[in-house]
Amino acid sequence: MPLDTLKYTNGEVTVVWKPKTCIHSTLCWKGLISVFDPRVKPWVNLQGASTEAIIEQVSKCPSGALSYYLNEEGKKVDG
Numbered sequence: 001m002p003l004d005t006l007k008y009t010n011g012e013v014t015v016v017w018k019p020k021t022c023i024h025s026t027l028c029w030k031g032l033i034s035v036f037d038p039r040v041k042p043w044v045n046l047q048g049a050s051t052e053a054i055i056e057q058v059s060k061c062p063s064g065a066l067s068y069y070l071n072e073e074g075k076k077v078d079g
């Protein structure tokens, strides 16, 4: 079964990626290549930037394919 949702975490924040929703706008990796790098697998590396920078970039995803929630609160925040 293909994966509809992939999750990546740094212990503080969890980034959720929905490949079927991604429109490949390239915004995420052009904006934060240290975290979002389509040339490597897994393509999301949450050790690559601060939680704040990750959240800021996730929030710019135009399709809603990327979202995040803070692990502490366990609450989903629209990204």
Ligand code: SF4
Pocket (backbone or CB within 6 Å): 021, 022, 023, 024, 025, 026, 027, 028, 029, 060, 061, 062, 063, 064, 065, 066
């Ligand atoms: S910014 Fe969003 S839509 Fe664009 S490539 Fe990244 S995940 Fe896909």
